[in-house]
Each structure stands twice: as structure tokens, then as C-alpha cells.
Amino acid sequence: MVGARRIAYTTIPIHELREHHVLEKDKPLLKVTNLKVYYPLLKGMLKRKVGEVKAVDGVTFEIKTGETLGLVGESGCGKTTIANTILGLIEKDDGEILYHGESVPKELTSYLRQKIQMVFQDPDASLNPRLKVTGIIAEPLKNLLGITNKTEIRRHVLRLLKEVSLKREHMDRYPHEFSGGQKQRIIIARALACNPELIVLDEPTSALDVSVQAQILNLLIDLQEQYAYG
Known part of the structure; x- marks a missing residue:
């Protein structure tokens, strides 16, 4: 393309993208x-x-x-x-x-899709009802990080669920088995899967009860304090 400008981004080894790092x-x-x-x-x-x-x-x-x-x-x-x-x-x-x-x-680019993640407003519209929680969170692990080993995927999924205060027993359940607040936690876990730097939130608590809204907001604050997400 005439006049096109090459966009250069720092290349990061794939294994470094698979673990969470604290940002400066x-x-x-x-x-x-x-x-x-x-x-x-x-x-x-x-x-x-x-x-x-x-x-x-x-x-x-x-x-x-x-x-x-x-x-x-x-x-x-x-x-x-x-x-x-x-x-x-x-x-x-x-x-x-x-x-x-x-x-x-x-x-x-693939790099930007890893580093910029979004949490949408409606948790029901954001989750595939045919997939179990492991499959939902595994999508970015497979598609963006190239992780295909089932044991490694389950290890990452369990770690991410713990980050959002969910348990091992939730890994093999379907979305309809969860409350609205739990569904939003699953979506947040999926957003964290690629170790993002920026998380865009589109009214992530508007569809939830007031008490649950506070829990989700506190979770997001805790995660930001821990990892310095933007």
C-alpha cells in the first residue's frame, strides 16, 4: 500500500504472556x-x-x-x-x-488483542451457553496464546478462577448454573487470561443487583492494585 506506515510493537516471548506480571x-x-x-x-x-x-x-x-x-x-x-x-x-x-x-x-494486531481486553455490560450475551466455564476461559488461551495442552489449560483456568474468587468446582459448569455476579466474574477471568495491560469496562455492573455491584467493583479495584492494569 503506497504511503502506508509500518506499525512496530515490542516482540514478547509467548511464555511471558502466559503468566501475570505486575506493571509499573x-x-x-x-x-x-x-x-x-x-x-x-x-x-x-x-x-x-x-x-x-x-x-x-x-x-x-x-x-x-x-x-x-x-x-x-x-x-x-x-x-x-x-x-x-x-x-x-x-x-x-x-x-x-x-x-x-x-x-x-x-x-x-494479535499483540494488541492480548493487551487490550473488554468486559461487556450484559454477562448473558457475553458467554457461550454451550461451553462450560473451562471452555469459555480457554478460548483466549488457545486463540491468542497458543496453549493447547489440556492439563496446562485447566491449570491456567483454575488460577484465573481463583483470581476472581471462584472455585475449582465451577470449572465444569455451564453459564446458566451461575448467578449474574458469578457470570461477570467469569467474564473478568476471561479478560485476565492474556495478561492484559488495559481493561475496557462497558458498564460492567449495570445489569447486577446493588449488593453484587459492590462486590464486582471491589474485585476490579483489588485486581488493579495487584497488577496495575489501566
Whole structure:
């Protein structure tokens, strides 16, 4: 492609990605500058563009390791759109997204998919009902870290479940056997599987009871204090 710029990221041995490492706090992680995402308004049978909706219009922020940043606004103001744009699920119209000082490409590289994880709002929509917990958490271990040995997978899954205060007995159960709070813990465990540096949370407690919300928030705070996630 003429004029294309090569994006370079540090190569990390696969075995180092398989274990959790504590990040150094207060290091620049993600920088978003003047981000704009517009959706076209179409009219008529020919779908002629008659205008546009400015879902995100000139948003700028920065996140460091060990830091929490909350985007506040009413429903439909563009919070989820920003998250999806960072993850490469939606293409931006303008602006810049930098990760460790390097421009984030339209399609995330394998390295970025390991290091940037997301916890979605609805736990039921995020879990495959046909898979047991081990299979759900094993997906990123297999697809991103290349772990195929069943014994090693179960060892990693058990470690991740313990990180989110679940037990060995939960490994071979299906999603419908868990409460809403437990399902969200499973999703968090899956997000932790690739040893991420940045975890994007899209209202992860809004579908839960108030008492359970506090438990999940405390869990996220504890994990951040331990590993310095952004």
C-alpha cells in the first residue's frame, strides 16, 4: 500500500504472556486525541445520505498504568462507541488513538488483542451457553496464546478462577448454573487470561443487583492494585 506506515510493537516471548506480571504504575498507556465517530443518516430507497449523527465528536483523554478513567454521560452519548473504537470494532472518522505511543491500526494486531481486553455490560450475551466455564476461559488461551495442552489449560483456568474468587468446582459448569455476579466474574477471568495491560469496562455492573455491584467493583479495584492494569 503506497504511503502506508509500518506499525512496530515490542516482540514478547509467548511464555511471558502466559503468566501475570505486575506493571509499573503511572506509565503512559493509552492516549486518545480529538476522536470523532459519525454515523450517516440515510433516506429513501437509494439510501441517500442526508446528514450524520455525531456519536463521538472531538473526545480527548489519556490513561496510565494503574489508573482508572471513567466516562460519564447519559445513555446514547457515545461511551460504548468510544470503547468499541479503541478495540477496533468501529472505524473512527478522525482523531488519533495511541497505545504505548504507537498508532493503533484499524484491525488490532494479535499483540494488541492480548493487551487490550473488554468486559461487556450484559454477562448473558457475553458467554457461550454451550461451553462450560473451562471452555469459555480457554478460548483466549488457545486463540491468542497458543496453549493447547489440556492439563496446562485447566491449570491456567483454575488460577484465573481463583483470581476472581471462584472455585475449582465451577470449572465444569455451564453459564446458566451461575448467578449474574458469578457470570461477570467469569467474564473478568476471561479478560485476565492474556495478561492484559488495559481493561475496557462497558458498564460492567449495570445489569447486577446493588449488593453484587459492590462486590464486582471491589474485585476490579483489588485486581488493579495487584497488577496495575489501566
